[in-house]
Amino acid sequence: MPTFYILLFFSWMSFSVKNDPIIPHARHAYTVISHRGNHVNAPENTLLAYEEAIRVGADYIEVDVRTSKDGQLVVMHDGNVERTTTSKGKVADFTEVEFTSLQIRDERFPLLPALHPPTFEDVLRMAKGRIHLYIDDKDADPAKVAVLLQKYQMDTCAVVYTSLNKCKLWKKALPNIATMVSLPKSITQAEALAKFLEDNPVDILDGGVTGYTPELVNAAQKLGALVWPDIQNPGENSEQWNIPIKMGIKALQTDHPEELIKYLQSLGIR
Numbered sequence: 001m002p003t004f005y006i007l008l009f010f011s012w013m014s015f016s017v018k019n020d021p022i023i024p025h026a027r028h029a030y031t032v033i034s035h036r037g038n039h040v041n042a043p044e045n046t047l048l049a050y051e052e053a054i055r056v057g058a059d060y061i062e063v064d065v066r067t068s069k070d071g072q073l074v075v076m077h078d079g080n081v082e083r084t085t086t087s088k089g090k091v092a093d094f095t096e097v098e099f100t101s102l103q104i105r106d107e108r109f110p111l112l113p114a115l116h117p118p119t120f121e122d123v124l125r126m127a128k129g130r131i132h133l134y135i136d137d138k139d140a141d142p143a144k145v146a147v148l149l150q151k152y153q154m155d156t157c158a159v160v161y162t163s164l165n166k167c168k169l170w171k172k173a174l175p176n177i178a179t180m181v182s183l184p185k186s187i188t189q190a191e192a193l194a195k196f197l198e199d200n201p202v203d204i205l206d207g208g209v210t211g212y213t214p215e216l217v218n219a220a221q222k223l224g225a226l227v228w229p230d231i232q233n234p235g236e237n238s239e240q241w242n243i244p245i246k247m248g249i250k251a252l253q254t255d256h257p258e259e260l261i262k263y264l265q266s267l268g269i270r
Helices: 003-016 046-057 096-100 120-127 142-151 164-173 188-198 214-222 237-248 257-267
Strands: 031-034 060-068 074-075 132-137 156-162 178-182 204-206 251-254
Touching: 031 046, 031 074, 031 214, 031 257, 046 060, 046 120, 046 257, 060 214, 060 237, 074 120, 074 142, 120 142, 142 156, 164 178, 178 214, 188 214, 214 237, 237 257
Parallel strands: 031 060, 031 251, 060 132, 132 156, 156 178, 178 204
Antiparallel strands: 060 074
């Protein structure tokens, strides 16, 4: 076989085995991501908050993943425990057993029984077959996350929000996982966005919803990147939600999943 055709064949083979990202199957026309679970109805990042997100019909739960002193994956937003538990100290200074023995504190729910922060594996057991995962990589080893996702057959049911410098590590551990980063605030034009995505081939763009314009949303979609911005804030309402909806954004991370879902249903777009 001529050398030219041999090179052409291997070039085709290299292209054909490329690992394309797997975006979990959309459950609805409009995707609702429940920030730290449905923490309007339960303390954030607890199994109860995740159950509440499932109950109201969210598509994803956002799960903040960190690493304990003994190298286990645990779930908490902050790097320390004092805001959400009755104890003090850094998450990384507690073993898994010590961490999961902490008592959750949330003055909004004085009548709830004792709750404890979960491990990532606890969340996987609860979520399997019920809801997708939006993993927020606070301090997690992608290889360890991959092992657990595959153990629970959730590797095709998750996306990961991470930093640009860790995207390659995630793709190495999970070649098909969809990676997500925040849209840099400096990007305000379609040309700059195209250059950013060329240099950083991520699959989903996050960041505050106010950082987007119709031009940027349209450009991202044409370039094959999904736009899943954050709109979470205590005063979320239909006026705020209408802005991204009119821009053509099809997913939002929210602090009020139940209210947002009802509003989307009233518009006939979910």
